[in-house]
Amino acid sequence: MENEVRRWLTDSIGPYTQAAVYSLFDAVVKLGEPTRFFFAGIQPDAKREFVVLGSFFFVVLMSVVLLIVLSCLSLYALSLWNWFTVSFSLLDILLFSSLISAVDPVAVIAIFEEINVNAFLFVNVFGEALFNDGVTVVLYNLFNSFQALGAENLITRDYLAGGLSFFVVAIGGIIVGVVFAFLASFVTKYSEELRAMATVFVFVVPYVSYLTAEWWAVSSIIAIAVCGMVMKQYVKGNLSQAANSSVKYFTKVLAQSSETVIFVFLGLSLLSSAFYWDTWFVVATLVFCLIYRTIGVVVQCAFLNRFRAKKFTAVDQFILSYGGLRGAIAYGLAVSMPEIKAKDMFVTTTIAVIYFTVFLQGSTVRPLVKLFKIKIEEHRMPTMAESVYNKYLDYMMSGVEDIIGRKGHYTINENYERFNAKVLKPLLMRNQKKSDFDATKILRAYAKITLEEAMTMSQAKPTAKVYPDKRIEHLKRQDASMPRLAVPSFKFEPTPQQKISQANMDQLYSMFSDLLDHKLRELQVVSRSSSVHGDHDEIEDDYMKQIAHSNQHMQISRSLSQPDDGRVRSEGSRANLSQMANLSTDLEAQISRRRSTGNVFDLARKD
């Protein structure tokens, strides 16, 4: 019975480890923008640039290898002195150390997301975990094949091929990820008619990239991470608002459930594996893992700090080394080791180490973060002024770089953005004209801020800052009667407890007029380019019927929108509010029919 459970467990750990990648995908998609933190602070110039990046990778690589070699040697040395009950060869222990030294990205995400450290630290731990995965899997397969060959038959060429395989694996993973990201963006660009299918592509394509990478024996985790990162900006623009929300929330659900299942399986594994407990071996492994990891981190940071403007402090380094959790990947690798004498001991020790790091270290990270007062990620929305100034500073810095003649960080950033705006976005996104620079950040910040303020206003809370609007004053003087603003989703009856002050009302009106302008403009663009389904649901069961309907509606809506265009455009935003209000009620009703009112404020919620 026990054997059967064990076999079932090992058979199924495979697909469930694969499912864990969704948690990676989710984290990475959310990271998207902050990933540049990973390279932030490194300000190379043209000649040094590749050298610095290369040395960066090299250092991380070397530290992992060093860790593995050190722990392997220490454990082997101890075994020679007969500390342990089971004997093993050097190659066996090398295999074991390679799987036990790697930091597990899934475990890292599970813990660090909870405690919400600042993005800089999170990205560094996570990035390192990703690298470690690539390195570990390569080394593991390497040592596995070495073992199959037998220690005596190894020649220099094998070692060389092994060394080269790192780069092949890492770069291969990146290429696979990028290719599939482009595929997904391209497909979603043309999938206006079939909205449900677009969402499906968003989920399936990264998974396919994972499988393809596995098939070609390159780093699958790097592939899916890169795929998610690259895909985000293009796919986000191609899907409708509702689809975006559903992707976001569904990914989160999928990620959480996969993570939970993984750890459930880890728990079950304790019961089902052949248990061989060797206290000294477990203790020795734990101690060495902790010590060598700390040394590794310190050495790495010391080297990297020479190139960084934003340096790793001692506390940062502590968290980095403490956050080195082992997880399910180590278990999967341990269980799939070839049948050697010490295998059971290795498996049990792996489980012990995983439990120790995850439970002990993982649960104590949060109080430690509080103790050391690590900066928590502030979810403070950048103010409008900040977004504009930041963009402005970017341009200025890149300009000065040009004058000085060095191609630094800012120039590269700007070149990439220009390339993105000119070539990639029009190719991969719908409704994108070729432009020379990217204004979306500012626009998005503006939309978010305006909507969120409108929301706060509608709850009639008196704000600290009041911005009297000259336009409203002017209109009030013009128009004796108060404009009727019939917006269906808000009700603001001044209750006895909360009287809305006149200033707040004015602000509210100005907010709404801005909001209406924005919505009207959006509606114009949307109704011109996509099909209006009118009273139909967005997603129907019968795709063919849906397409047939949408063609019909396209024609009808096109003829409808013609007279409207002229009227709206001529009035513009400084028009008489009451006339606008009438027009807006019609359109607002249409908006609320087309999508649930809740979604309008998804823009305002944290993205």
Place this chain on the structure above:
Amino acid sequence: MGSAASSLNEFEIEKLALESGLSRSGILTLYKRFTSLAKHRDRTTNEYFMTEQDFLDIQELQLNPLGRRIIDAFFADAEVQSTRRVYFRDFVKVLSHFRPINKNKPHPWNSREAKLRFAFTMYDLDKSGMITKDEFRDILQMMIGANVPMEQVNSIADRTMREADRDDDGCITFAEFCEAMEKTDIEQKMSFRFLT
């Protein structure tokens, strides 16, 4: 730039190093760049200087939406404004604003306030000491105007002005600008590491 490029003598390098806080190698690097850009030579003192056209000839700068504003900043100094010539010391003076700040060796040319003031003067087109709504809107138009409709640029400018303008006088003073940027890490953002 003839056969024998006139090089800086030691005395000048020392003086510039003291004034600007740059290291010797930094100054030499900048001088190399300066001589490759400057196409004019002053007959009397045999020094190189740059005119506006020299700046405009820089390829990559033309693509930058704020290119002209940056060039203007180099000519902002009173003396330079009258002669319309940027000599090497003026070049260094402007660029020394972009050194990373060393807390142990504070330098008047290179404090957080100096950096912010530089950024501010670039915004302030007519050098009045305040940014009016129109100036702000023009800058915004330069940055994002190509693919954003005029009304939206207006409303964004409106909104930002309202946010930053604490005393509601319709323009942003230097103090208000500093206040708006207090959460941003200017020291890091506005420095080049290789300019030590």
